[in-house]
Amino acid sequence: MDLTVEKLAKMIDHTVLKPETTTAKIKQLCEEATIYNFAAVCINPVHVPYAVELLQDTSVKVCAVIGFPLGATTPEVKSCETKDVVHAGAHEVDMVINIGALRDENYDLVKRDIESVIDASGDAHVKVILETGFLTDDQKRKACLICKEAGADFVKTSTGFGPMGATPHDVRLMRETVGPDMGVKAAGGIKTFKDAVRLIDAGADRLGTSSGVAIVEDFRWAQYSDSWMVPDKPCWTCPSRMANMAKQPKEVYKWYKERCLTCPDKEHNIFND
Amino acid sequence: MSKSSLYADAPILHVYLHDKSIRRESLPPDLYEHYLGGRGLGVKLLFDNLAPGTDALSPDNLLVFAVGPSTGTSVPTAGRFVVITKSPTTGTIFDSHAGGYFGAQLRRAGFAAVVLHGKSDNPVYLWINDDEVEVRDASKLWGRDVFTTSDELLEATDAKAQVACIGPAGENLGLMAAIMTDKHRAAGRGGVGAVMGSKNLKAIVAKGSGEVGVHDQERLKAAVERARRLIKKNAVTDKSLPMYGTPVLVSVANELGMLPTHNFQEGTFNDAEGVSGEKLLERFSAGTYHCHGCPIGCGRISLIKGEKVGGPEYESLWALGPQCGINDLEWIAIANDRCNHLGLDTISTGSTIGAAMELVEKGKLDAPLKFGDTTGVLDLIDDIAYLRGLGAEMSEGSMRLAERYGAPELAMQVKGLELPAYDPRGAQGHALGYATSNRGGCHLRSYLIGPEVLGSPVLVDRDRPEGKADLVKLYQDLSAAMDCMVVCRFTNFAWTVDDYAEMVSAGTGFELSGHDLLRLGARIYNLERLFNLREGFTAEDDTLPQRFFKPLPEGGSRNRVVHLNQMLKEYYELRGWDKKGRPTEDTLSKLDIPVS
Numbered sequence: 062m063d064l065t066v067e068k069l070a071k072m073i074d075h076t077v078l079k080p081e082t083t084t085a086k087i088k089q090l091c092e093e094a095t096i097y098n099f100a101a102v103c104i105n106p107v108h109v110p111y112a113v114e115l116l117q118d119t120s121v122k123v124c125a126v127i128g129f130p131l132g133a134t135t136p137e138v139k140s141c142e143t144k145d146v147v148h149a150g151a152h153e154v155d156m157v158i159n160i161g162a163l164r165d166e167n168y169d170l171v172k173r174d175i176e177s178v179i180d181a182s183g184d185a186h187v188k189v190i191l192e193t194g195f196l197t198d199d200q201k202r203k204a205c206l207i208c209k210e211a212g213a214d215f216v217k218t219s220t221g222f223g224p225m226g227a228t229p230h231d232v233r234l235m236r237e238t239v240g241p242d243m244g245v246k247a248a249g250g251i252k253t254f255k256d257a258v259r260l261i262d263a264g265a266d267r268l269g270t271s272s273g274v275a276i277v278e279d280f281r282w283a284q285y286s287d288s289w290m291v292p293d294k295p296c297w298t299c300p301s302r303m304a305n306m307a308k309q310p311k312e313v314y315k316w317y318k319e320r321c322l323t324c325p326d327k328e329h330n331i332f333n334d
Numbered sequence: 335m336s337k338s339s340l341y342a343d344a345p346i347l348h349v350y351l352h353d354k355s356i357r358r359e360s361l362p363p364d365l366y367e368h369y370l371g372g373r374g375l376g377v378k379l380l381f382d383n384l385a386p387g388t389d390a391l392s393p394d395n396l397l398v399f400a401v402g403p404s405t406g407t408s409v410p411t412a413g414r415f416v417v418i419t420k421s422p423t424t425g426t427i428f429d430s431h432a433g434g435y436f437g438a439q440l441r442r443a444g445f446a447a448v449v450l451h452g453k454s455d456n457p458v459y460l461w462i463n464d465d466e467v468e469v470r471d472a473s474k475l476w477g478r479d480v481f482t483t484s485d486e487l488l489e490a491t492d493a494k495a496q497v498a499c500i501g502p503a504g505e506n507l508g509l510m511a512a513i514m515t516d517k518h519r520a521a522g523r524g525g526v527g528a529v530m531g532s533k534n535l536k537a538i539v540a541k542g543s544g545e546v547g548v549h550d551q552e553r554l555k556a557a558v559e560r561a562r563r564l565i566k567k568n569a570v571t572d573k574s575l576p577m578y579g580t581p582v583l584v585s586v587a588n589e590l591g592m593l594p595t596h597n598f599q600e601g602t603f604n605d606a607e608g609v610s611g612e613k614l615l616e617r618f619s620a621g622t623y624h625c626h627g628c629p630i631g632c633g634r635i636s637l638i639k640g641e642k643v644g645g646p647e648y649e650s651l652w653a654l655g656p657q658c659g660i661n662d663l664e665w666i667a668i669a670n671d672r673c674n675h676l677g678l679d680t681i682s683t684g685s686t687i688g689a690a691m692e693l694v695e696k697g698k699l700d701a702p703l704k705f706g707d708t709t710g711v712l713d714l715i716d717d718i719a720y721l722r723g724l725g726a727e728m729s730e731g732s733m734r735l736a737e738r739y740g741a742p743e744l745a746m747q748v749k750g751l752e753l754p755a756y757d758p759r760g761a762q763g764h765a766l767g768y769a770t771s772n773r774g775g776c777h778l779r780s781y782l783i784g785p786e787v788l789g790s791p792v793l794v795d796r797d798r799p800e801g802k803a804d805l806v807k808l809y810q811d812l813s814a815a816m817d818c819m820v821v822c823r824f825t826n827f828a829w830t831v832d833d834y835a836e837m838v839s840a841g842t843g844f845e846l847s848g849h850d851l852l853r854l855g856a857r858i859y860n861l862e863r864l865f866n867l868r869e870g871f872t873a874e875d876d877t878l879p880q881r882f883f884k885p886l887p888e889g890g891s892r893n894r895v896v897h898l899n900q901m902l903k904e905y906y907e908l909r910g911w912d913k914k915g916r917p918t919e920d921t922l923s924k925l926d927i928p929v930s
Contacts, residue, residue, distance in 0.1 A: 255792035274567050279791035281830040285848065286808050288801030289785070289792050297795075 076103040091115040113150030124153035130222035132157030136177035143181035188215035194224030205238040219249030224308035226250025229263035236264025254280040341403035344446040352452035372402035373817035376418025390422035393453035402820035406441035406546035411822035413438035413626020423525035433625035434516035442542025472536040499537035501677025508729035518644025522679035549843035568828040578611030580648035591889030592760035602889035605661035646670040652755035653684025659705030676719035685752035689732035749774030760891035763802035780809035803905035811855030873915035
C-alpha cells in the first residue's frame with residue numbers, strides 16, 4: 062500500500078496498559094491521539110469513562126482490554142467486564158482468549174468465551190488476543206478459525222505482557238488463516254516505523270503500540286532514504302529467535318527452537334549482532 | 335545592535351590583527367541564501383578567500399567564528415558556535431563546534447560571524463561588547479591556563495560576558511589545541527586552538543544585550559513547541575542523556591564489541607563497567623550542565639577529590655580511559671580536567687597517548703608508558719601542552735608520532751585526525767562516515783551510530799554494507815545543514831529533517847522543504863570536498879587504518895572487517911563524484927556551485 066504518515070497514524074491504537082498508569086498519563090495519551098488522529102486509545106477499563114469524555118468530539122475511538130492480560134477468567138466475568146466498558150462508552154474491546162483451554166483443545170470453551178464477549182459488546186468491535194508466544198503455529202491457526210466462527214472482528218497477536226510480541230511471521234499466518242475480510246491487529250514490541258511497516262506488509266491492518274508518536278514522527282524519515290528498509294538478518298524478526306524458556310511452556314519453547322534446525326536462513330543465526 | 339535584529343541584517347565582523355583594524359561587512363544576500371550561516375558561511379568564506387596551499391599556521395590563514403540564523407532564538411540548543419579554518423592537523427578545511435553560552439552572546443551582540451585575519455605582534459584578545467569592538471592587549475594573560483584566563487577576562491570586561499579562549503596548548507601551537515568556552519566546553523578538534531595561537535589571539539570575549547529577531551515569530555513558536563515536545567518524547571533525549579550524559583554509551587559500545595581498547599587492538603574493555611555512565615552517576619555525580627537553550631542537559635559535573643570538574647563526557651572518558659587501557663574513573667576525570675585547563679582536545683590527546691603506548695608495546699618507542707598504567711601520564715599531558723620532551727613530539731598527534739617512529743600503521747586516524755570512540759568494524763556505515771569525512775576521523779559528520787547501534791530512528795543491520803552509502807550521505811548533508819543553523823547534534827535523535835526545515839523557514843523567511851535543506855547541506859559538503867581536492871587530497875585519502883581490514887579477535891564485533899571499497903564506490907556514485915572522488919560538473923551545476 063502507498064503508506065503516508067496520516068494513513069499510518071490511522072492504523073495505530075495508541076496504548077497504555079501499565080498498572081501504574083495515572084490519570085495524567087491518560088490525558089496525555091488522549092491528547093496525543095487527537096493530535097495525531099490515531100485510530101484509538103487502548104486502555105484498561107478503569108480509565109474508559111475519562112478517555113470517553115476527553116475524546117468525545119474527536120474521531121479517535123476508545124478501546125478497552127478485557128480479561129487482560131491473562132485471559133484466564135470465566136466467560137461470565139469477561140461478559141460482565143465488556144458490558145461495563147461498553148456502557149461507559151468504549152467503542153472497541155480487546156479480549157484475551159482462554160489460552161489454557163486452547164492448549165487443552167477445549168475448543169467449545171474457547172468459542173463460548175469469545176461469544177460471551179461478542180454478545181455483550183453491542184456495537185463495539187471485538188478483537189481477540191491470541192498471545193501467540195504461548196502457541197505453536199497450528200494452535201494459532203486453530204485459534205484464528207475459532208475467532209472467525211465466533212464472529213469476532215479482529216484477531217490480535219499479543220498483550221505485550223506475554224512471552225513475545227508481534228512478528229511478521231505470526232501476522233502473515235493469521236492473515237492467511239482469517240482471509241481478507243477480518244481484521245488482524247499486531248501488538249507487542251512495536252517500537253519503530255520499520256517494525257510497523259513490516260507488520261503492515263505482512264497483513265496487519267491495526268497496530269497496538271505505546272510508541273505511536275515516535276513511529277509516526279520517525280516515519281517522516283522514510284521519504285529521505287529507502288535504506289531504512291534494507292532487509293536485516295532474518296533472525297531479527299523471527300519468533301524462534303525470541304523464544305524464551307523462562308517465559309514459555311517447555312514444549313512450545315522446544316517447538317520454536319526446533320524450527321531453527323531446518324531453517325534456510327540458519328547461517329544467519331549468530332548471536333553477537 | 336538594533337532591537338530584534340534579523341540574522342540577515344547581522345554583519346560579518348572582520349578583524350585585522352596585524353594593525354588591529356576592524357571592518358563590518360553586510361552579510362551578502364547570495365551567501366546567506368545559499369549557505370545560510372554557521373558552518374556554511376565559514377566554508378564559503380574560506381573557499382573564496384584562502385589561497386590553495388596556505389600554511390594553516392601562517393598569518394594568511396583565516397579563522398572564522400560563526401553563529402547561525404537559529405542562534406540565540408528560541409530554537410532548542412541553539413546557543414552554540416562554530417569555528418571554521420584550515421586545519422594545521424589535517425590540512426583540510428575544518429569546522430569545530432562548541433556548546434556553552436558564547437554563541438548566543440556573540441549573536442546577541444549583533445554579529446553573524448567574526449573573521450580573524452593576519453597575526454598580531456603581541457598577544458591580544460578581542461572584546462565585543464554589543465556594537466563596541468576592541469582589540470586589547472593580552473600580554474599578561476599569555477601563559478595562563480583556560481580557567482585563569484576566563485576568570486581574569488571576565489573581571490576585566492563584564493561578569494556577564496562569555497569567553498572563548500586558548501590555553502598553553504594553543505599558545506605553543508600544539509596540533510591538538512582546542513578553543514575552550516565556559517572553561518570546559520571545547521571546539522576541540524583539528525588544532526583550531528593552534529590557529530588562534532598562531533595569530534597571537536588569546537581570547538574572544540563577547541557580551542550582547544540585543545534581542546535576536548526572526549522572520550515569523552508565531553510560526554517559529556509553533557515549530558519550537560513541537561520540537562520541545564519531541565525531545566520530551568524521545569527516550570535518548572529525555573532519559574538516557576539527561577540521566578547518564580554521553581557516558582551512557584560506554585556500556586552500549588562495549589556490549590557490541592565496539593569500545594576501542596588498547597589503541598583499537600580490541601573492541602571490548604574488561605573494566606568497562608567501572609568507567610560506565612552508570613558508575614559515573616553513582617560515584618561522582620555533582621550535577622548536570624545545560625548549554626544555552628538546551629532542554630536535554632547531557633553535560634556532566636563531577637565531584638573529584640572535593641572539587642567540581644566538568645565532564646568527563648563519553649569521548650574524553652574513552653580516550654583517556656579504555657583507549658589507554660586505564661580503568662580508574664577518578665583519574666580519567668582528573669586527566670580530562672587537566673586537558674580542559676591546558677586547552678587540549680581530549681580525543682586526540684588520549685588517542686595519541688594510546689598510540690604511544692602501543693609504540694612502546696611494539697618496541698618502536700622507548701618511553702615509560704604502558705597500557706593500563708597512569709604513572710606519569712598527567713605529567714605527559716602537561717608536556718604535550720608545553721611541547722616538552724616526548725610531549726613535543728606527541729603534540730603533533732598520532733599520525734606524525736607514529737610516522738616518526740616508523741610505524742604509521744599504529745596511528746588510528748583518518749586524514750591526520752584521531753578517530754573517536756567507536757570501532758568501525760562494528761558498524762559499516764559509521765566506518766564509511768569516518769573514511770569520507772571532510773575533516774578527517776570524525777563521528778559527527780554522519781553519526782550512523784544512531785541507526786546502526788541505538789536504533790534511532792530505526793535499527794539497521796550494522797553489519798550490512800548495503801544501503802549505508804545512502805544513509806551516510808543523508809546524515810552528512812543533514813549535519814552540514816544543522817551546522818549552518820548551528821544546533822546540537824543530539825536534536826537529531828528527536829527531530830526529523832522536516833523539523834529543521836520548518837525552523838529554518840520560520841526563522842529566515844526562506845521557504846525550505848526538507849529536501850531543500852538537504853540540498854543546501856550537500857552544497858556545503860561538496861564545496862568542502864572541492865577545498866580539500868584543491869589542497870591535494872585524493873580518493874586515496876578516503877580510507878581507514880589497515881587495522882580495520884583485519885578482524886577483531888573477540889567480543890561483540892568479532893570476525894568483522896570494514897567493507898570499505900564496496901560502500902565507497904556506491905557513495906561516490908550517489909554523491910555524483912567521479913571514480914577519483916571529484917564532483918562532476920553536472921553535480922556542481924545541480925548544487926548551484928559555480929564551476930571554475
